[in-house]
Amino acid sequence: MKTRVIVTLKPGVLDPQGKAVHHALAGLGFAGVNDVRIGKIVELDLADGTDAAQIDEMCRKLLANTVIENFRIETV
Amino acid sequence: MKSAVIVFPGSNCDRDLAVALRETTGAEPVMVWHGETSLPDGLDIVGVPGGFSYGDYLRSGAMAARSPVMRAVADAAAKGVAVLGVCNGFQVLTETGLLPGALMRNAGLNFVCRDVDLTVANSQTMFTAKYDDAEAIKIPVAHHDGNYFADEATLDRLEGEGRVAFRYAGAVNGSARAIAGIVNDAGNVLGLMPHPERMIDAAAHGRADGRRLFEGLIEALG
Numbered sequence: 001m002k003t004r005v006i007v008t009l010k011p012g013v014l015d016p017q018g019k020a021v022h023h024a025l026a027g028l029g030f031a032g033v034n035d036v037r038i039g040k041i042v043e044l045d046l047a048d049g050t051d052a053a054q055i056d057e058m059c060r061k062l063l064a065n066t067v068i069e070n071f072r073i074e075t076v
Numbered sequence: 077m078k079s080a081v082i083v084f085p086g087s088n089c090d091r092d093l094a095v096a097l098r099e100t101t102g103a104e105p106v107m108v109w110h111g112e113t114s115l116p117d118g119l120d121i122v123g124v125p126g127g128f129s130y131g132d133y134l135r136s137g138a139m140a141a142r143s144p145v146m147r148a149v150a151d152a153a154a155k156g157v158a159v160l161g162v163c164n165g166f167q168v169l170t171e172t173g174l175l176p177g178a179l180m181r182n183a184g185l186n187f188v189c190r191d192v193d194l195t196v197a198n199s200q201t202m203f204t205a206k207y208d209d210a211e212a213i214k215i216p217v218a219h220h221d222g223n224y225f226a227d228e229a230t231l232d233r234l235e236g237e238g239r240v241a242f243r244y245a246g247a248v249n250g251s252a253r254a255i256a257g258i259v260n261d262a263g264n265v266l267g268l269m270p271h272p273e274r275m276i277d278a279a280a281h282g283r284a285d286g287r288r289l290f291e292g293l294i295e296a297l298g
Contacts, residue, residue: 013225014250016185062142065135065171067178068225 137167183250
Protein backbone atom coordinates (compact mmCIF):
# COMPACT_ATOMS: atom_id res chain seq x y z
CA MET A 1 0.00 0.00 0.00
CA LYS A 2 1.67 3.17 -1.24
CA THR A 3 0.98 6.30 0.69
CA ARG A 4 2.30 9.76 0.15
CA VAL A 5 2.69 12.34 2.88
CA ILE A 6 2.91 15.95 1.72
CA VAL A 7 4.53 18.26 4.26
CA THR A 8 4.17 22.00 3.77
CA LEU A 9 5.06 25.04 5.83
CA LYS A 10 2.09 26.56 7.59
CA PRO A 11 0.70 29.72 6.04
CA GLY A 12 2.45 32.72 7.54
CA VAL A 13 5.67 30.82 8.27
CA LEU A 14 8.47 32.50 6.34
CA ASP A 15 9.92 30.29 3.61
CA PRO A 16 13.25 31.86 2.59
CA GLN A 17 13.93 28.99 0.18
CA GLY A 18 10.62 29.59 -1.58
CA LYS A 19 11.40 33.31 -1.74
CA ALA A 20 14.80 32.63 -3.35
CA VAL A 21 13.22 30.29 -5.93
CA HIS A 22 10.53 32.88 -6.60
CA HIS A 23 13.25 35.43 -7.22
CA ALA A 24 15.12 33.03 -9.54
CA LEU A 25 11.97 32.33 -11.56
CA ALA A 26 11.48 36.07 -12.01
CA GLY A 27 15.13 36.29 -13.08
CA LEU A 28 14.45 33.68 -15.78
CA GLY A 29 11.71 35.88 -17.12
CA PHE A 30 8.69 33.98 -15.81
CA ALA A 31 6.12 36.64 -15.05
CA GLY A 32 2.97 36.18 -13.02
CA VAL A 33 4.38 33.96 -10.27
CA ASN A 34 2.68 35.34 -7.17
CA ASP A 35 4.40 33.20 -4.56
CA VAL A 36 6.51 30.05 -4.17
CA ARG A 37 6.37 27.74 -1.15
CA ILE A 38 8.56 24.66 -0.87
CA GLY A 39 7.57 21.52 0.97
CA LYS A 40 8.46 17.84 0.86
CA ILE A 41 6.94 14.55 -0.14
CA VAL A 42 7.50 11.38 1.86
CA GLU A 43 6.59 8.15 0.07
CA LEU A 44 5.68 5.31 2.38
CA ASP A 45 5.30 1.69 1.37
CA LEU A 46 3.04 0.31 4.08
CA ALA A 47 1.64 -3.07 4.96
CA ASP A 48 -1.87 -3.46 3.57
CA GLY A 49 -4.44 -2.50 6.12
CA THR A 50 -2.28 0.04 7.97
CA ASP A 51 -4.94 2.22 9.45
CA ALA A 52 -5.25 5.93 8.88
CA ALA A 53 -4.84 6.75 12.55
CA GLN A 54 -1.44 5.09 12.55
CA ILE A 55 -0.27 7.06 9.51
CA ASP A 56 -1.53 10.23 11.14
CA GLU A 57 0.51 9.37 14.24
CA MET A 58 3.65 8.82 12.11
CA CYS A 59 3.19 12.31 10.70
CA ARG A 60 2.65 13.93 14.10
CA LYS A 61 5.46 12.07 15.83
CA LEU A 62 8.14 12.41 13.20
CA LEU A 63 7.42 13.24 9.58
CA ALA A 64 6.12 16.75 10.21
CA ASN A 65 6.92 19.29 12.90
CA THR A 66 3.44 20.59 13.61
CA VAL A 67 4.83 23.78 15.16
CA ILE A 68 5.75 24.98 11.68
CA GLU A 69 4.36 22.43 9.21
CA ASN A 70 1.05 21.05 7.99
CA PHE A 71 0.75 17.62 6.44
CA ARG A 72 -1.67 15.82 4.22
CA ILE A 73 -1.91 12.09 3.59
CA GLU A 74 -2.69 10.72 0.13
CA THR A 75 -3.18 7.06 -0.65
CA VAL A 76 -1.75 6.38 -4.09
CA MET B 77 29.57 18.39 40.00
CA LYS B 78 28.81 15.57 37.58
CA SER B 79 28.09 16.24 33.92
CA ALA B 80 27.45 14.30 30.73
CA VAL B 81 27.57 15.19 27.05
CA ILE B 82 25.31 13.37 24.60
CA VAL B 83 26.99 12.23 21.38
CA PHE B 84 24.94 11.66 18.23
CA PRO B 85 26.30 10.48 14.89
CA GLY B 86 27.21 13.81 13.31
CA SER B 87 27.78 15.76 16.54
CA ASN B 88 30.93 17.84 16.15
CA CYS B 89 30.96 20.16 19.16
CA ASP B 90 30.69 17.39 21.74
CA ARG B 91 34.38 17.55 22.61
CA ASP B 92 34.36 21.37 22.86
CA LEU B 93 31.41 21.17 25.22
CA ALA B 94 33.18 18.45 27.22
CA VAL B 95 36.30 20.65 27.52
CA ALA B 96 34.20 23.60 28.73
CA LEU B 97 32.46 21.40 31.32
CA ARG B 98 35.72 19.85 32.44
CA GLU B 99 37.43 23.26 32.78
CA THR B 100 34.56 24.77 34.77
CA THR B 101 33.33 21.82 36.84
CA GLY B 102 36.80 20.38 37.43
CA ALA B 103 35.58 16.89 36.59
CA GLU B 104 35.64 14.90 33.36
CA PRO B 105 32.16 14.73 31.79
CA VAL B 106 30.77 11.33 30.81
CA MET B 107 30.24 11.02 27.05
CA VAL B 108 26.92 9.24 26.40
CA TRP B 109 26.21 7.66 23.00
CA HIS B 110 22.76 8.31 21.48
CA GLY B 111 21.79 4.64 21.59
CA GLU B 112 21.98 4.48 25.39
CA THR B 113 18.64 4.20 27.15
CA SER B 114 19.79 5.65 30.46
CA LEU B 115 22.10 8.32 31.81
CA PRO B 116 24.71 7.86 34.55
CA ASP B 117 23.35 8.26 38.09
CA GLY B 118 23.70 11.50 40.00
CA LEU B 119 24.08 13.86 37.05
CA ASP B 120 23.86 17.61 37.63
CA ILE B 121 24.29 18.81 34.04
CA VAL B 122 23.52 17.26 30.64
CA GLY B 123 24.98 18.92 27.56
CA VAL B 124 23.35 18.42 24.15
CA PRO B 125 26.07 19.53 21.74
CA GLY B 126 26.24 21.28 18.40
CA GLY B 127 26.86 19.59 15.09
CA PHE B 128 24.82 17.99 12.36
CA SER B 129 23.23 15.01 14.09
CA TYR B 130 22.06 12.41 11.55
CA GLY B 131 23.19 14.76 8.77
CA ASP B 132 20.25 17.08 9.55
CA TYR B 133 18.03 14.51 7.78
CA LEU B 134 14.32 15.34 7.65
CA ARG B 135 14.77 18.49 9.81
CA SER B 136 17.70 19.66 11.95
CA GLY B 137 17.54 17.74 15.21
CA ALA B 138 14.49 15.68 14.20
CA MET B 139 16.16 12.27 14.14
CA ALA B 140 18.28 12.90 17.24
CA ALA B 141 15.17 13.95 19.15
CA ARG B 142 13.72 10.45 18.60
CA SER B 143 16.86 8.59 19.62
CA PRO B 144 16.68 6.41 22.77
CA VAL B 145 18.93 8.63 24.89
CA MET B 146 16.63 11.64 24.51
CA ARG B 147 13.92 9.87 26.49
CA ALA B 148 16.42 9.59 29.33
CA VAL B 149 17.34 13.27 28.90
CA ALA B 150 13.65 14.25 29.06
CA ASP B 151 13.24 12.20 32.25
CA ALA B 152 16.33 13.85 33.77
CA ALA B 153 15.01 17.31 32.81
CA ALA B 154 11.69 16.49 34.48
CA LYS B 155 13.60 15.65 37.66
CA GLY B 156 15.35 19.03 37.60
CA VAL B 157 18.73 18.10 36.08
CA ALA B 158 20.12 21.12 34.19
CA VAL B 159 20.07 20.57 30.42
CA LEU B 160 22.11 22.80 28.12
CA GLY B 161 21.47 22.51 24.38
CA VAL B 162 23.83 24.41 22.11
CA CYS B 163 23.13 25.01 18.41
CA ASN B 164 22.08 21.60 17.06
CA GLY B 165 21.41 20.79 20.73
CA PHE B 166 18.84 23.63 20.81
CA GLN B 167 17.26 22.20 17.65
CA VAL B 168 17.12 18.76 19.28
CA LEU B 169 15.48 20.20 22.42
CA THR B 170 12.75 21.95 20.41
CA GLU B 171 12.18 18.78 18.37
CA THR B 172 11.77 16.72 21.56
CA GLY B 173 9.32 19.29 22.91
CA LEU B 174 11.50 20.17 25.91
CA LEU B 175 11.52 23.73 24.59
CA PRO B 176 8.76 25.43 22.58
CA GLY B 177 9.04 26.66 18.99
CA ALA B 178 11.23 25.54 16.11
CA LEU B 179 14.48 26.57 14.43
CA MET B 180 14.08 27.20 10.75
CA ARG B 181 16.41 27.99 7.85
CA ASN B 182 18.18 31.35 8.35
CA ALA B 183 16.16 34.15 6.77
CA GLY B 184 19.11 35.11 4.55
CA LEU B 185 19.60 31.44 3.52
CA ASN B 186 23.31 31.72 4.34
CA PHE B 187 25.19 29.61 6.82
CA VAL B 188 26.25 32.20 9.41
CA CYS B 189 29.62 31.58 11.06
CA ARG B 190 30.98 34.52 13.04
CA ASP B 191 31.15 36.13 16.46
CA VAL B 192 27.84 37.86 17.19
CA ASP B 193 26.83 40.49 19.72
CA LEU B 194 24.26 39.28 22.20
CA THR B 195 22.27 40.94 24.93
CA VAL B 196 21.52 39.12 28.16
CA ALA B 197 17.73 39.33 28.28
CA ASN B 198 17.30 37.83 31.75
CA SER B 199 20.13 37.45 34.25
CA GLN B 200 17.91 35.65 36.76
CA THR B 201 18.03 32.20 35.16
CA MET B 202 20.37 29.53 36.50
CA PHE B 203 22.33 29.79 33.24
CA THR B 204 22.74 33.57 33.23
CA ALA B 205 23.33 34.32 36.92
CA LYS B 206 26.89 35.52 36.28
CA TYR B 207 25.80 38.08 33.70
CA ASP B 208 24.10 41.44 34.23
CA ASP B 209 20.70 42.28 32.81
CA ALA B 210 21.07 43.87 29.36
CA GLU B 211 24.80 43.10 29.38
CA ALA B 212 26.38 43.05 25.92
CA ILE B 213 28.46 39.95 25.25
CA LYS B 214 30.06 38.35 22.21
CA ILE B 215 29.72 34.65 21.42
CA PRO B 216 30.30 32.81 18.12
CA VAL B 217 27.51 31.29 16.05
CA ALA B 218 27.83 28.69 13.29
CA HIS B 219 24.49 27.56 11.92
CA HIS B 220 22.19 27.30 8.94
CA ASP B 221 18.96 26.75 10.84
CA GLY B 222 18.89 29.26 13.68
CA ASN B 223 15.83 31.26 12.75
CA TYR B 224 13.69 30.87 15.87
CA PHE B 225 9.98 30.56 15.20
CA ALA B 226 7.01 30.27 17.54
CA ASP B 227 3.46 31.55 17.33
CA GLU B 228 2.75 35.01 18.72
CA ALA B 229 1.07 33.68 21.87
CA THR B 230 4.11 31.52 22.66
CA LEU B 231 6.49 34.43 22.03
CA ASP B 232 4.41 36.68 24.32
CA ARG B 233 4.43 34.00 27.00
CA LEU B 234 8.22 33.47 26.73
CA GLU B 235 8.82 37.20 27.07
CA GLY B 236 6.23 37.66 29.81
CA GLU B 237 7.71 34.86 31.89
CA GLY B 238 11.30 36.05 31.44
CA ARG B 239 12.20 32.91 29.52
CA VAL B 240 14.19 34.66 26.80
CA ALA B 241 17.74 34.32 28.11
CA PHE B 242 19.69 35.86 25.21
CA ARG B 243 18.86 38.02 22.21
CA TYR B 244 20.89 38.96 19.15
CA ALA B 245 21.94 42.60 19.27
CA GLY B 246 21.90 42.84 15.46
CA ALA B 247 20.47 40.95 12.48
CA VAL B 248 21.78 37.36 12.38
CA ASN B 249 19.24 34.85 11.13
CA GLY B 250 15.75 36.36 11.18
CA SER B 251 14.80 34.93 14.59
CA ALA B 252 11.44 36.04 15.96
CA ARG B 253 12.00 38.88 18.42
CA ALA B 254 15.78 38.40 17.97
CA ILE B 255 15.66 35.36 20.24
CA ALA B 256 19.01 33.58 20.58
CA GLY B 257 18.26 31.41 23.63
CA ILE B 258 15.31 30.41 25.80
CA VAL B 259 14.66 28.40 28.95
CA ASN B 260 11.80 26.01 29.72
CA ASP B 261 9.08 26.91 32.20
CA ALA B 262 10.88 25.22 35.09
CA GLY B 263 14.05 27.14 34.18
CA ASN B 264 16.38 24.12 34.15
CA VAL B 265 16.60 23.63 30.37
CA LEU B 266 18.37 26.20 28.18
CA GLY B 267 18.65 26.06 24.41
CA LEU B 268 20.73 28.63 22.53
CA MET B 269 22.16 28.89 19.04
CA PRO B 270 25.44 30.66 19.97
CA HIS B 271 28.33 28.51 21.21
CA PRO B 272 29.40 29.58 24.73
CA GLU B 273 31.79 26.60 24.87
CA ARG B 274 33.82 28.19 22.07
CA MET B 275 34.54 31.28 24.16
CA ILE B 276 35.71 30.14 27.57
CA ASP B 277 39.43 31.00 27.48
CA ALA B 278 40.61 34.54 26.66
CA ALA B 279 44.10 33.29 25.72
CA ALA B 280 42.78 30.73 23.24
CA HIS B 281 39.51 32.32 22.08
CA GLY B 282 40.23 36.05 22.38
CA ARG B 283 37.44 36.50 24.91
CA ALA B 284 35.85 34.39 27.62
CA ASP B 285 32.25 35.63 27.52
CA GLY B 286 30.86 32.10 27.38
CA ARG B 287 32.67 30.90 30.48
CA ARG B 288 30.34 32.69 32.89
CA LEU B 289 27.39 30.70 31.58
CA PHE B 290 29.02 27.52 32.87
CA GLU B 291 30.32 29.15 36.05
CA GLY B 292 26.93 30.67 36.86
CA LEU B 293 25.20 27.35 36.28
CA ILE B 294 27.66 25.48 38.50
CA GLU B 295 27.23 28.07 41.26
CA ALA B 296 23.43 27.90 40.95
CA LEU B 297 23.50 24.11 41.21
CA GLY B 298 25.85 24.52 44.18
